[in-house]
Amino acid sequence: MEPPTAGSPSPVLRFAVLLAVALLAMAAAPAERWFEDVTARAGVAAKHVNRTFHNPYAAIMAGYTALGASAAVADFDGDGFEDIFVTNSAETGKNHLYHNNGDFTFTDVAEKAGVADGNDAANASADALWFDYDNDGRPDLFVVRFGHSQLFHNLGNGRFRDVTREAGLDRYANAITAIAFDYDRDGDLDLFVGGYFQPINIFQPTTPRFFPESFETANNGGGVTLWRNDGHGHFTDATREAGIALSGWTLDLGHADADGDGDDDLYVACDFGTDRFLRNNGDGTFTDRTRETTGIDTKKGMNVDWGDYDNDGWLDVFVTNITDDYMREGNFLWRNNGLNESGEVTFTDVSRETGVHDTGWGWGAKFFDYDDDGWLDLYVVNGWVSAGPESYVPDVFAMITRPNVDLTDARNWPPMGNKSLSGYQKKRLFHNQGGFFKEEAARHGLDSTRDGRGIAVADFDNDGRLDLFVANANAEPYLYRNVRPAGVHWVSFILEGRKSNRDAVGAQLRATAAGRTQLRFVDGGNGFAGQSSRRVHFGLGSAAAVDHLEVRWPSGLRQTFDKIPADRMWRIVEGERDLKPFSPEVRKK
């Protein structure tokens, strides 16, 4: 052994250094976790409670209505911080409007604002949607319900007024989802509402025959209703004249300009049967092009989210289905192939090849770039009912294999009781590695086993990192703060339409930085039971600026901007030449 010299540390010192390095490495390990559960200390931990029914079919219905946990994000008071509306479904349960205090804590102001009462004996909250239906610059609130949905006008003083009846929206439906976009490009947001059960009063049904007629081709559900905004605070049912004739068991709706023709098309995810792709014809009508674009499926569509996951300039679709030991459907990741020789968009399911095929009994799923590397990642929540150790699967399959069973008759369905069905499933976070995904939920602490339903993505503390709010059925939600290490760049844009709808829903942004172009768009509530921020966020990786930005407004106007510094939020007003820095302070002034 050589004696230690002045220039080399002694063995003891070497050991100490190694130990210190090892300890530092251990201490550093938690930093690898980029999401922190802050639900309780943020003050948003109120539990969602499923609706229970009081009718002859209540025991059966309980197993099929474990729904209604949802979250919708918007800055309702214009203070520059994103707020959250969260639904409950219990008969006496209150909905929550969590006002963002700006320090990653929230205060429930729903009662004061007049939006807490979303549940009673004849109505159950199922989802929520913020949209500025009157273009006054203040997000209004649509509460989607089994029963009569509610439209609340934002008065601008922290209070809301129920305008459902005067807006023409007072109609019974077993509504489960809603999105808003300007399908006819007349400058205001129209409302698309998806119904699950057909519009019979499921609280006091007069017939037992209101369950799905088939597990794969059911067409006796609630379908889709299109409410056209007349621009004066009133909506008209335009479903039929728009050529929409759907009667499936709608679970989610998603809009985007799939074919690049300037108007937004519609993907409808249906439980118990075929999803639908409706092409916007640009003249106020849609055409069902399912067979030509995606083909006819027999799966259980749960969620629709659009995003350009492979950065090829075309918007793709992610749809969750059911994948479990007893039902191996697999999800859809519909890769947009662009236009074929006939000028029609087509899609190919690449879920297997990209690694996002199996997410269990999938529910809400959202594209978002959590590490700001310029590739859209994907978070998926799942799980139907997590109850006792016994499985409900044999019960339901005993019914299915019974000859000539009438599935529409609720009395033929076995009660679930305290049994579980695809319960205790781990949520999935897929990191996009250049068009292929690697599962990272456990690493980042996002692999909870509660029965997830909706996801809302937003930057709640305006630090440039995208946070997550997850609504869980019959359980507390999760608020995950993104704490990824510094060192990568980002930029986000808040758009204000002038000729276009004020929320700029449907606007597309193409940002080029360091030689790569990303496409993002303002969506009007895509994703099951979760509305994300309408701010448009780009992860830029090592690029400290956006070299070029193109904005395509729904009105048809195109604007370009060059050399936009990163790591801040910018406000873009339709038709105005310059970008304006956006910050909560500026908004307060």
Place this chain on the structure above:
Amino acid sequence: MKRCWIFALLALCLLPAAGAGSFDDAMKAVAAKNDAAALPLFEAALSADPDNLQTSNEYRKAVIRTGEYDRAVDFYGKLTTAHPQAAFAWLNYGYAYVDKIPAAGSITQVILANNSLTNFTKSIDVKRSWIALYTRGNSYLYWPKIFGRAPLGVTDLEEAVAIARKEPKRRKVYVRSWIALGDGYLKTGEPEKAKAIWREGVQLFGNDPQLQARLSREGEELEKYVYDQLDPNKRVDTNLAPLWEGE
């Protein structure tokens, strides 16, 4: 003696009999790539000779090519009603449901699989044969664990292997029952028994690639491989030709 009886019966079942004319005409139509014309001719042949495995096999192949799954199911329903003692008609009735599975949704797949099992059982009730026991046993393995059907599959496959062991001639097609029995052991949590039966299969049948694929894997990799083989979304090979084509 019993072994000889089984093979004599199998040989009889393979010989096109009264419906030979229709069978030949059907094969000519198939050769002319006119499956639509072949289907009624096969049906006529089977009506005259319901237990004929070769005719049923060619019929179902034409059905798969044309996608006329429901027609085949209807036909075998009527055929077995008219000939309730035709064990191989029942067997093919079961296959007609299996053939439709890849074209069906996940719930219909369960219903079809359940119907096929019912008909495989009818076939076994009429006559216990290697092919029927292997088929039903293998079918049980496709069912998800929650239904607890893998042990039933193991029972059938052990009997199929026992029948095959007693045969004087080691027909290559029998290796399938060794493979499937190992899969059954794996699905019922007995990986060592699985390995042992697969090793015995290698000794008896040589280096079958499916056996090698299993024996070259361990643990989770092996489980994943076997479970992938038992994916109901992939078409199950119901071609019975190896029974008579020089194996």
